Amino acid sequence: MNNLIEDIDFLKKEEKEAETCQIVKISEDSNTGKSRKLYIESYGCQMNFSDSEIVSSIMNKNGFDTTSELEQADVIFLNTCSIREKAEQTVRNRLSQFNALKRRKPELMVGILGCMAERLKSQLLEEERIVDLVAGPDAYRDLPVLVNQVDDGQKAVNTFLSREETYADISPVRLNSNGITAFISIMRGCDNMCSFCVVPFTRGRERSRDPHSIIEEAQDLFNKGYREVTLLGQNVDSYKWSPEQNNKAKLEKSDVSHIVNFAQLLDKVAKVHPDLRVRFSTSHPKDITDEVLYTIKEHENICNYIHLPAQSGNSRILKMMNRTYDRSWYINRVDAIRTIIGDDCGISSDMITGFCTETEEEHQDTLSLMDYVKYDFSYMFFYSERPGTLAEKKYEDDIPLDIKKRRLSEIISRQQKHSLERNQMEVGKIHRVLVEGFSKRSEAQLQGRNSANKVVIFPKRTAKKGDYVNVLVEDCSTATLFGKVID
Numbered sequence: 001m002n003n004l005i006e007d008i009d010f011l012k013k014e015e016k017e018a019e020t021c022q023i024v025k026i027s028e029d030s031n032t033g034k035s036r037k038l039y040i041e042s043y044g045c046q047m048n049f050s051d052s053e054i055v056s057s058i059m060n061k062n063g064f065d066t067t068s069e070l071e072q073a074d075v076i077f078l079n080t081c082s083i084r085e086k087a088e089q090t091v092r093n094r095l096s097q098f099n100a101l102k103r104r105k106p107e108l109m110v111g112i113l114g115c116m117a118e119r120l121k122s123q124l125l126e127e128e129r130i131v132d133l134v135a136g137p138d139a140y141r142d143l144p145v146l147v148n149q150v151d152d153g154q155k156a157v158n159t160f161l162s163r164e165e166t167y168a169d170i171s172p173v174r175l176n177s178n179g180i181t182a183f184i185s186i187m188r189g190c191d192n193m194c195s196f197c198v199v200p201f202t203r204g205r206e207r208s209r210d211p212h213s214i215i216e217e218a219q220d221l222f223n224k225g226y227r228e229v230t231l232l233g234q235n236v237d238s239y240k241w242s243p244e245q246n247n248k249a250k251l252e253k254s255d256v257s258h259i260v261n262f263a264q265l266l267d268k269v270a271k272v273h274p275d276l277r278v279r280f281s282t283s284h285p286k287d288i289t290d291e292v293l294y295t296i297k298e299h300e301n302i303c304n305y306i307h308l309p310a311q312s313g314n315s316r317i318l319k320m321m322n323r324t325y326d327r328s329w330y331i332n333r334v335d336a337i338r339t340i341i342g343d344d345c346g347i348s349s350d351m352i353t354g355f356c357t358e359t360e361e362e363h364q365d366t367l368s369l370m371d372y373v374k375y376d377f378s379y380m381f382f383y384s385e386r387p388g389t390l391a392e393k394k395y396e397d398d399i400p401l402d403i404k405k406r407r408l409s410e411i412i413s414r415q416q417k418h419s420l421e422r423n424q425m426e427v428g429k430i431h432r433v434l435v436e437g438f439s440k441r442s443e444a445q446l447q448g449r450n451s452a453n454k455v456v457i458f459p460k461r462t463a464k465k466g467d468y469v470n471v472l473v474e475d476c477s478t479a480t481l482f483g484k485v486i487d
Contacts, residue, residue: 001293005468007028008360009438010343021316022043022044023041023042023090023177024041024042024052024175024430025027025039025040025041025042025068025156025176026391028067029064029066029067029069029072029210030060030061030173031065031129032065033065033302034060034063034064034065035063035067035282036063036064036065036075037066037067037072037073037074037075038056038062038064038065038066038067038074038075038077039066039068039069039070039072039073039075039076039077039078039231040051040055040056040066040076040077040078040079041076041077041078041094042044042079043078043080043081043087043090043091043114043212044047044080044081044083044115044185045081045135045254046147046232047050047079047185047203047233047234048079048080049175049183049234050141050172050183050185050232051079051113051114051137051171051185052079052175053078053172053174053175053183054140054167054172054185054416055077055079055140055143056144056172056175057170057171057172057173058140058144058170059075059143059144060173060360062143062144062147066173066175067475070101070317071101072110074107074131074179074323074418075108075109075110075111075147076096076098076107076109076110076111077111077112077113078095078107078112078113078114078476079109079113079114080089080109080112080113080114080115080116080117081114081115081116081200082115082116082119082198082202082386083115083197083199083281083386083390084117084381084386085384085385085386086315086381086384088116088117090401091112091116091393092128094130095110095128095130097206098110098130098406099130099241100110101216102130108148108302109132109133109151109190110130110131110132110133111131111132111133111135111146111361112124112128112131112133112134113132113134113135113136113137113140114137114202114212115137115198115199115202116204117134117135117136117227118136118137118158118159118161118201118202118204118294118356119201119202119387119388120134120169120178121134121136121157122134123157123159125194125199131145131263132150132155132156133147133149133150133156133157134156134157134159135156135157135158135159135160135251136158136159136161136202136417137158137188137202137203137204138162138188138203138204139158139159139167140159140167140216140440141165141167142158142211146158147405148323153285154374155266161203161204161205162204162207163204163205163207164189164207165207166187166188166209166210167185168207168209169213169295169371170212171220174201175391176214176255178225178437178464178465179224179225179226180227180228180436180437180438180465180466181226181227181228181229181434181436181440182221182226182228182229182230182231182434183219183229183232184214184218184229184231184232184279185209185231185232185234186208186209186214186236186239186265187206187207187208187209187233187235187236187238187239188203188204188206188207188233188234189203189204189205189208189234190203190205190206190234191205191206191235191238192235192284192286192321192322192324193390194236194311194321194323195320195321195322195390195391195395196311196383196385196391197356197386197391197414198386198387198388198389199234199387199454201388203234203338204367206234206238208239208240208241209241209242210229210348211241211260211268213266214231214265214269214380215268215269215272215387215485216296218269218276219272219273220273222272222273222275222276226275226276227275227276227277227434227468228277228279228434229269229276229277229278229279229465230280230281231242231265231269231278231279231280231281231283232280232281233280234280234282234289235283236262236280236281236282236283237262237282237283237284237287237288237289238262238263238284238287238293239260239261239262239265240259240260240262240266241259241260242258242259242260243258246331247473258450261291263266263289263291263292263294263295264303266278266280266281266296266299267291267298267299269364270295270299270301270302271299271403273301274300274301275301275380275452275468276301276308277301277302277434278299278301278302278333279305279453281307282307282309283307283308283309284322284487285307285308285309285310285325285329285330285333286323286324286329288306288308288323288333290336290340293336293337293340293341294340294440296340296345297340297341300459301378303451303452303453304341304342304344304345304346304350304451304452305345305346305347305348305376305451305453306337306345306346307345307347307348307349308330308333308334308337308345308349309349309350310346310349310350310351310366310369310373311323311350311351311352312351312352312355312358312365312366312372313327313362313365313366313368313369314327314358314362314365314366315327315328317355317362318330320356320357320395321352321354321355321389321391324381326452327365327369330369330387331372334347334372334373344425344452346376346422346452346454347373347375347379347453348375348376348377348379348453348479349373349375349378349379350372350378350379350380350381351366351370351378351379351380351381351415352382352383352410352451353366353380353381353382353404353407353408353411353476354382354383354399354400354403354404354407354408355383355391356383356395356396356397356398356399356404357395357399358399359394359407363407363410366411366480367369367410367411367414368477370411370414370415371418372419374404374418374421374422375415375418375419375421375422376418376422376453376454377419377479378411378415379452380403380408380411380412380415382404382405382408383399383404383468385397387406416478419478419479420476420477420478422477423454423476423479423480423481424476426450426454426473426481427444427473427474427475427476427481428472428473428474429472430470430471430473430486431450431451431470431471431472431473431481431486432448432450432451432455432468432469432470432471433448433450433458433468433469433470434449434466434467434468435447435448435465435466435468435469435473436449436463436465436476437465438460439457443460444459445457445458445459445460446458446459446463446465448469450481451470454480454481455479455480455481456471456473456480456481456482456483457473457480457481457482457483458482458483458485459485461485463485470485470487471483471484471485471486471487472484472485472487478483
């Protein structure tokens with residue numbers, strides 16, 4: 001037992017050093033008397049974190065409680081990401097760390113879920129001997145069957161991609177919940193064939209979820225005390241639902257129109273309650289419409305924040321990326337946001353530097369776009385070639401790594417400058433903040449976010465989690481606003 005504890009301590013040390021992609025682990029146990037324990041780690045995007053909540057719900061109904069302690073687990077699931085090579089390597093490193101646990105606890109079951117499972121399929125069972133089970137993003141309903149197969153001494157795989165699965169009827173188990181904010185998945189898959197991206201191959205075609213079920217989930221969350229929901233999809237702007245197209249349950253004409261687009265869905269969720277804040281992610285520049293922007297403007301509880309990935313500031317590179325818009329189109333959408341919603345609307349981006357054949361002048365175009373927009377923050381990477389993508393098949397990954405890293409460093413430096421400038425604009429202003437809990441440094445301080453998705457820290461006083469408070473911002477850093485509650 002002492003050796004097992006040492007192995008656990010080693011794993012915990014290693015996971016602190018993993019900086020290759022975002023990882024979320026269960027932080028609280030559920031103890032409802034189930035016979036077995038499930039431990040889940042989620043890697044990568046918000047969609048994966050949301051999917052882990054669906055997986056937990058399915059497993060809970062089939063004899064599993066969740067645990068935050070590896071040594072208590074009967075089954076370990078890693079919900080994986082394939083967007084970059086480092087994300088996959090992080091998972092492989094994690095699996096190698098589980099070897100000692102598996103040797104000491106042979107009955108321990110290890111499963112790979114999500115995009116990496118879909119991309120590599122049964123190959124994972126051969127490459128990673130420790131893996132017992134592989135399930136793609138559309139196969140989670142089949143997990144109890146797959147677990148039973150492993151219990152019977154077999155390896156188990158299901159990576160079938162569906163054109164219909166949305167998990168609309170499954171009520172997620174809220175993992176790591178602060179009881180205030182929650183994700184709602186509104187669609188799955190992606191029809192955009194960006195040349196650098198594996199998502200269409202790992203998550204399948206776009207499917208929009210029944211709007212009635214989305215509204216019901218938002219209402220249920222509000223009734224349970226949640227005060228903010230984030231509507232999730234690979235491209236929320238392309239959300240489109242109709243009874244005929246989606247072959248779902250009939251809806252009353254008074255409830256929804258014949259065809260529901262994203263702007264209409266956003267309006268309906270905002271009307272659940274004025275104290276329920278609404279966010280969404282991710283928007284695609286080719287699809288975001290003025291109708292969506294005017295809907296945001298109309299509702300005070302729809303947050304003034306849009307994640308609008310540019311990827312590059314150069315039109316030739318954007319065409320090679322198959323982004324289906326150019327620089328001028330992107331700038332037009334940014335101008336529309338600033339005109340319709342206002343200059344205080346937070347805008348964030350994704351940036352990829354060092355894409356195939358990118359010249360120094362084209363890199364400068366990305367920097368100049370950043371200067372034009374002045375993003376509040378960005379997710380920034382150098383290009384990582386992914387197997388099976390259009391770029392991998394058509395283009396040579398010909399930018400040397402040292403140049404990629406140097407360009408990325410320049411992009412990060414420029415973003416830090418803009419983030420500070422944007423935050424400095426908020427000093428002296430009053431912001432309505434939803435309190436999410438204690439700050440990371442002190443229980444004498446609380447933290448929350450404003451409408452533009454910026455973290456605000458302030459003295460606790462009488463405020464508590466779930467309250468809306470008015471905060472006068474007195475100071476800032478590159479990433480955070482600091483202030484005090486005013487009456």
